[in-house]
Amino acid sequence: xxxAPSLGPEQxxxxxxxxxxxxxxxxxxxxxxxVTRDRLRGLETLLAEKGVVSTAALDxxxxxxxxxxxxDDLKEFVGALLTPLLAQKTSHG
Amino acid sequence: xxxxxxxxxxxxxxxxxxxxxHKLFGAVKDEVRTxxxxxxxxxxxxxxxxxxxxxxxxxxxxxxxxxxxYSGRYGLVPHAxxxxxxxxxxxxxxxxxxxxxxxxxxxxxxxxxxxxxxxxGVWSDELAGFVYEEGARSTTPAMxxxxxxxxxxxxxxxxxxxxxxxxxxxxCGFGKSTRPFYRDLPEAEVTAVDLAAPCxxxxxxQASQDQxxxxxxxxxxxxxxxxxxxxxxxxxxxxxLHEMPPEKIEATMAEAARVLAPGGRMVHLDFHMLPxxxxxxxxxxxxxRNNEVYMEPWAEMDIAAxxxxxxxxxxxxxxxxxxxxxxxxxxxxxxxxxxxTKAA
Ligand SMILES: C[S@@+](CC[C@H](N)C(=O)[O-])C[C@H]1O[C@@H](n2cnc3c(N)ncnc32)[C@H](O)[C@@H]1O
Numbered sequence: 001x002x003x004a005p006s007l008g009p010e011q012x013x014x015x016x017x018x019x020x021x022x023x024x025x026x027x028x029x030x031x032x033x034x035v036t037r038d039r040l041r042g043l044e045t046l047l048a049e050k051g052v053v054s055t056a057a058l059d060x061x062x063x064x065x066x067x068x069x070x071x072d073d074l075k076e077f078v079g080a081l082l083t084p085l086l087a088q089k090t091s092h093g
Numbered sequence: 094x095x096x097x098x099x100x101x102x103x104x105x106x107x108x109x110x111x112x113x114x115h116k117l118f119g120a121v122k123d124e125v126r127t128x129x130x131x132x133x134x135x136x137x138x139x140x141x142x143x144x145x146x147x148x149x150x151x152x153x154x155x156x157x158x159x160x161x162x163y164s165g166r167y168g169l170v171p172h173a174x175x176x177x178x179x180x181x182x183x184x185x186x187x188x189x190x191x192x193x194x195x196x197x198x199x200x201x202x203x204x205x206x207x208x209x210x211x212x213x214g215v216w217s218d219e220l221a222g223f224v225y226e227e228g229a230r231s232t233t234p235a236m237x238x239x240x241x242x243x244x245x246x247x248x249x250x251x252x253x254x255x256x257x258x259x260x261x262x263x264x265c266g267f268g269k270s271t272r273p274f275y276r277d278l279p280e281a282e283v284t285a286v287d288l289a290a291p292c293x294x295x296x297x298x299q300a301s302q303d304q305x306x307x308x309x310x311x312x313x314x315x316x317x318x319x320x321x322x323x324x325x326x327x328x329x330x331x332x333x334l335h336e337m338p339p340e341k342i343e344a345t346m347a348e349a350a351r352v353l354a355p356g357g358r359m360v361h362l363d364f365h366m367l368p369x370x371x372x373x374x375x376x377x378x379x380x381x382r383n384n385e386v387y388m389e390p391w392a393e394m395d396i397a398a399x400x401x402x403x404x405x406x407x408x409x410x411x412x413x414x415x416x417x418x419x420x421x422x423x424x425x426x427x428x429x430x431x432x433x434t435k436a437a
Contacts, residue, residue, distance in 0.1 A: 038104075
């Protein structure tokens with residue numbers, strides 16, 4: 001997007017305008033996530049058509065080893081996602 | 094912007110809009126339904142909903158889903174902009190069906206607000222007709238992809254009462270409201286006017302594809318068409334009136350009376366009848382959130398009295414079902430048909 005000239009402030013619906021703005025960030029992120037999911041699906045379909053992967057193999061439940069490996073990844077993912085809720089400083093000052 | 098990402102990004106918004114239409118709206122309606130005492134006036138409803146968090150989300154989504162639809166990263170405007178050359182090549186600026194008038198003045202009420210949150214409105218950018226056409230596919234999400242049905246149903250209603258020969262469609266946009274008339278009534282001559290040249294050009298492309306011979310699209314102001322007096326059997330409009338300030342609506346009705354032949358019929362489809370205070374509150378809120386400045390004054394107008402004063406007879410104002418199965422608890426526009434006859 002190019003920088004458009006300002007047309008003035010957006011309407012406000014929540015008591016705290018921070019929530020109005022944050023909702024915008026959340027929805028933009030959710031949209032990006034959906035666009036990525038859609039692309040991944042497209043990629044998988046193409047790969048399956050070319051015989052590189054099978055959709056059935058992709059969709060099956062993870063093996064135990066895979067599930068274990070995923071645990072660490074998930075712990076890090078969730079930690080990074082939710083730590084801001086604790087509202088703790090990470091530096092002195 | 095790649096087409097797949099654009100399509101997925103817009104599909105996401107439409108899906109969120111459906112959630113809004115059914116679930117969020119349903120939750121808001123429930124809060125009002127279960128309020129005690131029952132709200133009776135606009136102010137009562139406001140008292141229930143102003144402190145409601147559900148309603149704040151309802152409002153936020155109404156405004157911002159529409160904003161993202163047009164302006165976000167996967168918005169209609171940047172998407173069309175990326176395809177500018179291809180889209181312009183699709184327009185036939187020499188179409189015999191379209192007459193634009195670059196000297197036509199654009200009224201202030203029209204240029205001062207971007208209705209529907211469409212940046213630049215439907216008139217200022219050459220591509221605006223394409224953007225509007227694409228955007229119109231999801232304006233009434235309760236009906237999904239069957240939006241075309243609305244215009245067809247309206248035409249069917251009119252034709253069921255007789256087949257007009259000379260038809261004027263005021264504020265035709267990209268021709269969606271005009272199309273069922275020129276297709277279903279090949280014997281009729283259809284004239285369609287709008288202020289927006291970019292929309293008329295898109296209408297022309299569609300009409301050529303339809304191989305229509307009985308329609309012309311003219312860039313003209315609905316309340317000063319300059320068309321000959323007494324030259325139409327039917328004057329119609331769809332979603333035009335709510336975009337105008339009351340004095341222009343009055344002028345538009347007077348212009349319709351002028352161009353109609355004696356005994357001619359005038360039928361407008363718009364948002365007007367609001368059954369209760371809740372519907373009114375939601376509609377006026379929608380107007381603010383969607384940059385529809387004149388929606389409220391139009392809904393407040395005593396249009397029947399005005400038409401009688403202007404000498405029309407058989408004035409009727411009736412609700413209109415936009416689809417076969419309108420879900421009772423989903424958000425919807427207050428569709429209304431306003432019709433009247435010019436005295437013979
Ligand atoms: C919501 S659109 C409806 C278009 C079309 N009738 C349809 O149903 O798809 C309203 C249209 O009214 C046009 N309009 C607004 N004021 C007008 C005026 N004074 N004269 C002619 N057209 C006008 C706008 O340019 C826009 O295309």
